[in-house]
Amino acid sequence: MTLSKDSPIVIVGSGVFGLSSALHLAESGYSNITILDRLDLFKLKYSFENGADTASADINKVFRASYAEKDYYHRLALRAETQFRKWDKEVRELDPELEKAKVFRDLKIFSHSGMITLDNLQELSEDQHNSLKDFEKSGLRDAQYIINDENDQKRAAEKGWGHKLNPGNIRENPYLDHVSGVLDTTSGLLHASNALIYVHQKLLLHGVKFLLEAQGEVVSVIEENGKVLGVVTKDGNSHRAELTIFAAGPWTSSLVPELEGLSEAQNGNVLLVKIPESRIDLREKYSVENFPIFLWRTGYVREREKFAGFGAFPVSGSDGFLKIICRQKKFTNPQKLELGQTVSVPITSRSEPSETRLTKVLVSQVKSFIKVFFPDLVEFGIHQTALLWYTDTINNDFIVDYIPKRENALVVTGGSGHGFKFLPVLGQYVVDVIEGRENIYTEKFKWRDPKQYGDINHIGDVQTGKSRFYDQVLAAKADLQFSEEDLKAEVVL
Ligand SMILES: Cc1cc2nc3c(=O)[nH]c(=O)nc-3n(C[C@H](O)[C@H](O)[C@H](O)COP(=O)(O)OP(=O)(O)OC[C@H]3O[C@@H](n4cnc5c(N)ncnc54)[C@H](O)[C@@H]3O)c2cc1C
Numbered sequence: 339m340t341l342s343k344d345s346p347i348v349i350v351g352s353g354v355f356g357l358s359s360a361l362h363l364a365e366s367g368y369s370n371i372t373i374l375d376r377l378d379l380f381k382l383k384y385s386f387e388n389g390a391d392t393a394s395a396d397i398n399k400v401f402r403a404s405y406a407e408k409d410y411y412h413r414l415a416l417r418a419e420t421q422f423r424k425w426d427k428e429v430r431e432l433d434p435e436l437e438k439a440k441v442f443r444d445l446k447i448f449s450h451s452g453m454i455t456l457d458n459l460q461e462l463s464e465d466q467h468n469s470l471k472d473f474e475k476s477g478l479r480d481a482q483y484i485i486n487d488e489n490d491q492k493r494a495a496e497k498g499w500g501h502k503l504n505p506g507n508i509r510e511n512p513y514l515d516h517v518s519g520v521l522d523t524t525s526g527l528l529h530a531s532n533a534l535i536y537v538h539q540k541l542l543l544h545g546v547k548f549l550l551e552a553q554g555e556v557v558s559v560i561e562e563n564g565k566v567l568g569v570v571t572k573d574g575n576s577h578r579a580e581l582t583i584f585a586a587g588p589w590t591s592s593l594v595p596e597l598e599g600l601s602e603a604q605n606g607n608v609l610l611v612k613i614p615e616s617r618i619d620l621r622e623k624y625s626v627e628n629f630p631i632f633l634w635r636t637g638y639v640r641e642r643e644k645f646a647g648f649g650a651f652p653v654s655g656s657d658g659f660l661k662i663i664c665r666q667k668k669f670t671n672p673q674k675l676e677l678g679q680t681v682s683v684p685i686t687s688r689s690e691p692s693e694t695r696l697t698k699v700l701v702s703q704v705k706s707f708i709k710v711f712f713p714d715l716v717e718f719g720i721h722q723t724a725l726l727w728y729t730d731t732i733n734n735d736f737i738v739d740y741i742p743k744r745e746n747a748l749v750v751t752g753g754s755g756h757g758f759k760f761l762p763v764l765g766q767y768v769v770d771v772i773e774g775r776e777n778i779y780t781e782k783f784k785w786r787d788p789k790q791y792g793d794i795n796h797i798g799d800v801q802t803g804k805s806r807f808y809d810q811v812l813a814a815k816a817d818l819q820f821s822e823e824d825l826k827a828e829v830v831l
Pocket residue numbers: 350351352353354355356374375376377379392393394395398399400401554555556557585586587588589590593606607608663726727728729750751752753754755756757758759760
């Protein structure tokens with residue numbers, strides 16, 4: 339395929355993967371780019387609070403470079419961090435009127451909060467050891483502090499990280515016999531919606547065109563003799579392109595059914611605790627300045643267990659939200675497509691009927707998590723929940739490649755729960771694929787045959803219908819508050 343710099347390119351999806359693709363294409367000189375999306379995310383300020391229902395549209399996300407045995411993501415994350423810090427500096431210098439005009443939530447993109455990964459083990463886990471090795475290789479071992487190591491405690495105090503080494507007095511927690519962990523001070527909090535608004539504005543300056551809502555919702559693909567010629571949107575218009583990029587996150591497999599069994603939508607969750615304005619003490623205690631990102635028993639091995647896979651995000655905005663997520667068993671929504679394939683399709687706040695409930699089992703565990711680690715937040719209950727959908731691939735590697743047996747069409751997807759942090763760098767590999775440059779990332783992100791892999795994400799459940807979202811017992815609104823019983827119940831860790 340020969341693409342020239344002024345060839346029309348259509349990108350379906352304006353999440354992290356679509357925007358990053360557009361940014362790198364535009365910066366490489368491609369001048370006729372159109373982004374299509376079913377939502378006007380700029381208007382929704384890239385946040386679920388305003389009605390967005392996508393993985394990218396979130397108030398904050400983890401930035402981390404700890405990647406255990408996958409050191410190629412470790413190195414890529416460090417490159418992304420440099421760029422995030424640059425963008426952060428740029429937005430902090432913007433006219434404060436922009437904040438008042440509520441274009442951004444606040445003028446921040448990256449807060450250097452640090453992240454603590456905790457477990458009730460005697461020793462560090464294998465993942466933690468592997469991540470420490472990666473940091474050592476990158477010359478960043480000094481930025482890691484093992485919480486029970488006296489030397490590291492002393493170092494942390496000297497470097498001004500001492501207060502983050504024992505958040506909420508974790509080492510004295512009455513529920514825990516022992517606790518182990520590492521404070522990684524290269525990690526931080528990404529102000530996710532701000533980052534996307536910032537990139538969106540950059541794209542407008544590059545002349546990238548956005549067609550949104552009915553004008554941008556893709557309903558079918560135009561094809562002739564195995565060649566993709568563009569797409570048709572809900573308003574009936576066709577958009578012809580010499581290259582069509584599918585970056586529709588967990589909806590991609592509905593548009594590209596060949597992804598069946600390779601990349602599937604699985605549900606994730608967000609829960610918000612709102613600390614009222616009157617509780618200055620608690621807003622201070624849990625602020626991004628005083629509290630790290632707090633992970634409890636995360637990592638692939640842990641996340642299938644009960645009371646594991648929790649993350650709490652420090653309060654970063656004037657709304658006083660402390661965000662909690664839980665990564666455990668995920669569910670799917672298998673649907674049969676016209677061509678016969680069965681893929682999972684997200685159920686969200688914008689589905690009919692609208693859905694924001696989480697499973698009762700999950701809500702009950704999150705309440706225990708709050709009770710054990712954040713007892714002073716119990717009185718506020720859970721303010722709001724949202725369903726966000728992962729685009730899980732068979733092996734957690736992203737996909738940036740041509741669709742087999744269909745010309746002129748690329749998929750850029752498969753975020754697998756860790757894609758946000760690569761917003762500044764990911765699109766480079768789209769340009770590399772188009773221009774025929776190979777490297778370790780274009781190699782890792784190739785289209786792959788799912789049968790060649792063990793199904794670590796259990797996405798095969800889409801075919802068996804074993805883990806359907808609507809087969810679960812869902813939490814009611816009343817379940818979001820702590821009942822007398824919840825308060826009395828014993829917590830089993
Ligand atoms: C709960 C949760 C927590 C996460 N936490 C982190 C984290 O802390 N750190 C991190 O690095 N990563 C994290 N991730 C992963 C990260 O959010 C994703 O990898 C990334 O946002 C995926 O971006 P995307 O563009 O592929 O998908 P999406 O954000 O889902 O975007 C897809 C876009 O396509 C549009 N679209 C869909 N169908 C159509 C259509 N037919 N026509 C037009 N447009 C369409 C949608 O409206 C949407 O805007 C998390 C993911 C989840 C679900």
